[in-house]
Structures are given as C-alpha cells and as structure tokens.
Amino acid sequence: MSLSDGDRREIIELAARYSWELDVTRDAAAVAATFTEDGLFVGDTGAVSRGRAQLVRHFERTWERWARRSPLRHWTTNHVITGDGDEATHTCYILLIALEDAGPRVDRTGIYRDALKRVDGRWLFAERHVSIDQYPRS
Numbered sequence: 001m002s003l004s005d006g007d008r009r010e011i012i013e014l015a016a017r018y019s020w021e022l023d024v025t026r027d028a029a030a031v032a033a034t035f036t037e038d039g040l041f042v043g044d045t046g047a048v049s050r051g052r053a054q055l056v057r058h059f060e061r062t063w064e065r066w067a068r069r070s071p072l073r074h075w076t077t078n079h080v081i082t083g084d085g086d087e088a089t090h091t092c093y094i095l096l097i098a099l100e101d102a103g104p105r106v107d108r109t110g111i112y113r114d115a116l117k118r119v120d121g122r123w124l125f126a127e128r129h130v131s132i133d134q135y136p137r138s
Contacts, residue, residue: 003083010123011090011116012079018125019074028059035125036117044110044132070098072107086118087126094130109133 014034021030032055035041041049041058049058066072075095082089091113098107110132117126 003081003088007083007088007118007123008079008081011081011088014116014123014125015076015079015090015092015112015114018128019076022059022062023071023073026063028056028063031059032056035128036119039125040127041125042127042129044130070100070107073097073099073104076112083116088116088118088123090114090116 018031018034021027021034029052032039032052035052035055038051039055041055043049043058047058049055073096075097076092077095079090079092091111094108094110094112096107096109097104110130113129113131114125115127116123118124
C-alpha cells in the first residue's frame with residue numbers, strides 16, 4: 001500500500017520535530033527518540049552513531065561544540081517522500097541559519113537522506129545521513 005497524505009505529513013513533522021529538539025529544547029533523549037531503537041545517524045564528516053544511547057552522546061557532544069558558536073536553526077524544505085507500507089525514504093534540503101548579533105546569516109546548506117520505518121504506528125528515522133554543501137566561514 002502506498003503512503004497516504006497523513007503518512008507524508010507525519011514524516012515532514014518528524015523532520016521538523018528533529019530540528020526543534022536539536023535547536024530549541026536541546027534534549028538529546030528527545031532527538032534520539034526521533035530514531036528507531038537501532039537508528040543510525042551518519043554526519044557530514046562520516047562519523048556514525050547507532051542506537052539511541054550513542055545518538056544521545058552524539059548530540060550532547062554536538063551541543064558542546066556549538067557552545068563556541070552562534071545558535072543555529074535548521075530549516076528543511078523540498079521534501080521528497082516515497083514508500084510503501086511501513087517503510088519510506090525522505091530527502092530534503094537543509095539550510096542552517098546562524099543567529100548572530102548583526103542578524104541571521106546562512107551558515108551552511110546540505111541534504112538529509114533518510115530511511116524511515118513505522119514502529120508502533122509512528123514514523124521514525126531508521127537512518128539519517130547528512131551531507132553539507134559548504135562549511136562555516138569561521
């Protein structure tokens with residue numbers, strides 16, 4: 001069975017919730033909860049985190065690195081979703097905005113490539129790969 005409009009909305013909401021938890025709440029367990037129990041995150045440097053415990057540590061270390069920078073906001077757009085049944089793929093553009101004193105500026109752009117699974121009626125990331133098009137100026 002192909003994906004419904006509701007499935008597509010839920011997947012886009014999942015991507016939004018990931019960004020919200022990453023940028024605003026900074027709750028590593030909540031970010032990790034957007035993944036399946038054995039979920040995989042592959043960063044732009046090739047660093048791999050698998051499973052929620054590793055994901056929590058990954059995002060905590062990410063925020064430690066970000067502490068020396070302006071706050072970031074992850075904006076996602078141009079969502080392309082395909083799938084059937086309880087599995088889907090999702091790709092989208094990512095635009096990272098740095099919130100600087102002089103005003104917001106584009107920090108980086110890139111692409112998320114995701115594999116998703118429906119678990120207990122909820123869509124979750126089974127894999128999330130990020131590739132960055134450009135790197136920060138500082």
